[in-house]
Amino acid sequence: MKRELVISKIERGTVIDHINAGKALLVLRILGIGVGSKDTVTLAMNVPSKKMGKKDIVKVANKFIGEEELNKIALIAPKATINLIESYEVKRKFKVKLPDFIEGILRCPNRNCITNSREPVTPKFYIKLKDDVVTAKCYYCNKVIRNVDEFVI
């Protein structure tokens, strides 16, 4: 008998599919879901995928996460798709869209940047996609980050 990994359906909430394999925990971090969070979260990592080979999936029950918030995921998972679920049915489906500008989420790698001082300041970045690589440029010091994953706060 063929055995399959089944991730239970949710009645209501947000499903984030097609996350790059191994990035689900970073996705949760970007969405601010972590220690102390009361949300019911189901997470699957390295699930076989026809399109991607392997992928991660995150399901957050009883919560509709805003589109702007979800688009931030595109920083590390540009191919992620979102399903908003109501009564076990997909009410809306869309792909995340890379924002042009973000506040927070990343920290600037430049140790001499004002955002790494004790000043009351939130890091801000201009975001670009070039040759399938996401880059972030610090709004304050112009430092360009090419390995965005490593600088998620």
Add this chain to the structure above:
Amino acid sequence: MRFRHLISIEDLSRDDILHILRKAERFEDVARGLKKLKVLEGKILANLFFEPSTRTRMSFETAMKRLGGEVVNMTAQEASSIAKGETLADTVRVISKYVDVIVIRHPLEGSARFASEHSEVPVINAGDGAGQHPTQTLLDLYTIMKECGRIERLKIALMGDLKYSRTVHSLIKALNMFNNEIYLISPEGLRLPEEFLEEVKAEEVNLNDVIEEIDVLYVTRIQKERFPDEEEYRKVAGSYRITAKTLERAKDNLIVMHPLPRVDEIDVDVDKTKHAKYFDQAFYGVPVRMAILHEVLI
């Protein structure tokens, strides 16, 4: 008012730059003390210098006073005692309630942009760490305009520390905006960072190969503190010394520029040649800063 704050040369369009340069030209006689103009009477400038500076601070002070304004200064020493207890955000919030414009130099990159977010009055960046120094760039462009008659379609060589020099980083972007042909001359370890080469068109060359054709030779100080030992520094510094002999094959109207202070990149025997323009360049800082102050205050 074309801009409220002046933080980075990239915040300005070609038009904005030309507007400032033309305005500076109108102020030149006032800057030389030949004419009096009190258009900034009743206005106060605060110099917030968290790092030492002579030329930039004094030329801002002169510019403000030539236009009838007044200046309050915070020196690096006072700044260091403030820094112990107060954030930059609070310092700027408070001082912006006293004055009409703030000029800031600070060791952290991005500090001027951050200061502008907390200021009730215009903020002018006078150098933020290894970041931007837009008023230096504008005075460099002004020097080229005055001495070469234009700021476009020239052959311009940038020489020295192209890696760390904030002057070069700001200038190269502006020169590119005006379709100049840019040559880069630097020791191996001090080449222009890759990220700039992606954005601007420039060619790495030897000075000997281009000396006969260039219109501008912009020399920067090779910063001793970047080298692991004295010996290494000497090797590099020595190999990039401009003398009157170096310039023998140059075009008659080649100009040599330097943001100053110089150490030994330009021999004093160059000072007497018709090519030396670095002291004029330092003077041009006054009319250019007058134009900037006028722009943000009136």
